Amino acid sequence: MSAATQGAAAEGVSAAATARPRAIRAAILSSPQALAGLAIVGAFVAVALLSPLLLDGNPRAKVGPIFEHPGSGHLLGTDGGGADMVKLLIAGTRVSLLVGFAAALVSAFIGGTVGLLAGFFGGKIDIALMRMTDYVLVIPDIPLMIVVAALFGRSLTNIILIIGVIYWTTTARLIRAQVKSVRERVYVKRAGALGAGNTRLITKHVLPQVAPLLIANTVLLVAYAIFAETFITFLGLGDPSIISWGRLIQNAFTDDAILNDAWWAIVPPGVCVTLVVLGSTMFGQSLEDALNPRLRSGHLSVRRFRMRPLGGQLDSE
């Protein structure tokens, strides 16, 4: 899953998006896919928020033999250090989501600002910013992340910053396109003609139109960030003092969980990552479908139009 491709596909959304909050809310509520996606992500968020209540003591504490099978004592068995998998997963949820949201916010902020400035002011600023974005975009994201993480050490803050700084480009493009289309709308021009200052134009007229799209995009960014964090951590570049889903996968690898046939140490953390990414993609995809109605009607389908009997007609398909 690469951010660049999601961004490129999502760009098609921006111009068509009417971005009225009520319309968006209705779109979300009417789509089972969007609701399911939201529910999945929401469930994980709930676990993360409740984690202080669900955990007591250090989740990494050895509470049983290493790689113990799942059983009544430990619902998902123990890991290579004898710690309870369920507790580890809960702790991991908190950290992974934290990293995800924090990095996504950084990306959204940088990308949103760049997109806003480029789209609103146009002209030379636009060209300069987009040129810069193009160059950044070409550098492969994951190798860059790995290299920077390797060079700059392993603290959590650094990782958040690194991910955030890599992924802002697609947001920038998306927001820029949206701002441009909003800007063309009559009331913005009128407000400008009436002498409203740029700041006022931006905050009162442009931002509300752009906000829903930005939020939808940020949800997707959270997924990328969590995904990216697993990469970094797996290669040993993560913060050793924290537990995240990525770290759990890495631990399973370095502790030779495979040799011990300990699937319970390997499968669950990956499932968590997959579910969160899946959930947010479902949500984002449904939103895109709702905002871009053309995707709904194809001229070609294996299914045909139906004939209805009317006074003894032959029925067909």
Add this chain to the structure above:
Amino acid sequence: MRGLDYVGKRLLFAALTVVVAITLNFVLFRTLSGDAVSALRCRQCTAQFKEYQRQELGLDNSKWEQYRIYLVDLAHGNLGKSLRSEAPVTGELWPPLKNTVPMVALGTFFSIVFGVLVGVISAWRRGTWADRTGLWTGLSFYSMPPQWLGLLVVLFVAGAVGLPTSGIKDPTLGILGDASTWAVFVDRMRHMTLPALTLGLVLYGEYALIVRSAMLETLGEDYVLTARAKGLSNWATVWRHGLRNALLPIVTLVALSLGFIIGGSITIEYVFSYPGIGLAVVEAIDQRDYPVLQGAFLLLTLAVIVANLVADLLYFKLDPRVST
């Protein structure tokens, strides 16, 4: 000739990006990361030795001077020397590269074939179970971290199909007399299969979604209705008007995914201990062999830039509307 303009612009852009990449490489490794020598784990190194190393590596010059030397070296294809083995970096990277390319090619090839197939069928039979299967399998694989998928493959698949899960050579091959070329080839292929499969599955997810999306967009276009009106069968319409046009966005998006292919293959090679360039990167990180890391990163970045350029030129060839 049509679009010399366009080709020229893309070439220029590619060249400039190469410059940016090279400079970024330099900035990252030389300027910001501090002194490579002081990072050397070298307990017995005396201050004198370190000073000697510094001079050897040219680190006692000013930053601009270092940059100049760096560029000159690059022009000669000199990527420096490995800190660990003292051998030239290019020599260190070449064999792993030779291992990685076929593995990645294999995986990517299959993912494109299956991705396109599933994507087209999904879009064509939109709303049916075929579409839903395609969509959900695509989404699921797309959401899985490659290294985790690799672990799952090792855990569940390897044993079942009896394929090796690490390295590229069977150590016992060739011990009792010379192994035939065929045996060696088969051995290599067997070792390549699981990592390629993992990469292929991850990419398949992405490509199936991209192709489906592009096809849906295309199939909603007016000229598809016209084709149907002219009496073309569903199949002919999908092929001649749908897919052909959907190729445009597909090509672009596939090229954009190269960065991910590289990233994915790094983690996958690590899981499978497959001695490719990805594993070399991981080992270089582990051993703080910065020249090797720098060289590898540069090579990978250049590969992506070239791939993007190829995609741009391909797009140009496919779409007659492009002229600026």
Add this chain to the structure above:
Amino acid sequence: MTPLLEVDGLNVWFDLPGGGELHAVRGIDFELDAGERFGLVGESGCGKTTAILTMMGLLPPNASVAGEVRLGGENILARGEESVSPHRWNDIAMVFQGAMNAFNPVQTVGSQIEEPMRLHGIAEGKNARRQVEELFERVGIPSDRASRYPHEFSGGMRQRAAIAMALACEPKILLADEPTTALDVMVQAQILELLSSLATDFDLALILVTHDLPIVAHVCDRAAVMYAGVIAESGTIDDLFHAPRHPYTRLLFAATPDLHAGGDRVVSIPGAPPRLDQPIVGCPFEPRCDRAFEPCPTVTPALKRVGDRHVAACHLNDIVREATA
């Protein structure tokens, strides 16, 4: 002599995403003789485009159809897609609304015209190319343009190319859906002239769908006025312009004082057409009608003869008849 085309009790429904149906075409009948030019007029959303798409079976999967479309006596809708698809392009062809996008941007225009020729066994290879060039000349495009791409054509030329493409397999009936919208005023007149002369030269029957009345007057012999999925009135152009027997027709045509001027007239009758996703009680035009009276809100008017080849669906005609009985 049997009419070339007979539409009999045609109904089209579209399934709506939230459940329910949109009844877009609510039982229409009309006839078309060989070589005749027929106009289908109405506001946007009245079902005229859907009606002609149905004649070629070009409906999406959420559509369902009832009624008959008889081509030379044979009901081509008898088995749905299966029975209608063999007639596409070689018997009935269409010039779509917004022909700008009817062409695939990555293929040459010529190849797209050769495509149906090859498909229907009309011509191949060099032969086909030659015929394309002849068609181009007939529609007024320099023949060397066949190897060009659609984006290299101006709007008017693309429209001509679309017409050439429609004639590729020598159909008997040409359906033209808003052929002059989005074109320059000057070009509009040229395209209409072209359609007219082509219909004569190729002995085509023409159905011209539009909301623009002057062009119907210019090109057609007869016309039907559609409103909310039904035919309100149908007759010769003379009848409709000078002796309309439906208030909608009268208001529509009265809003265009000069028959011979070109250009779009924005028809503005206050109010809006009824919703088609709900059953309509009584006359669909009643809420906007200036002559509505007692039966109109509750009794649906049937299409009745009011003259030679002149029918109208309005209760007012019953009064007149009674008065003259």
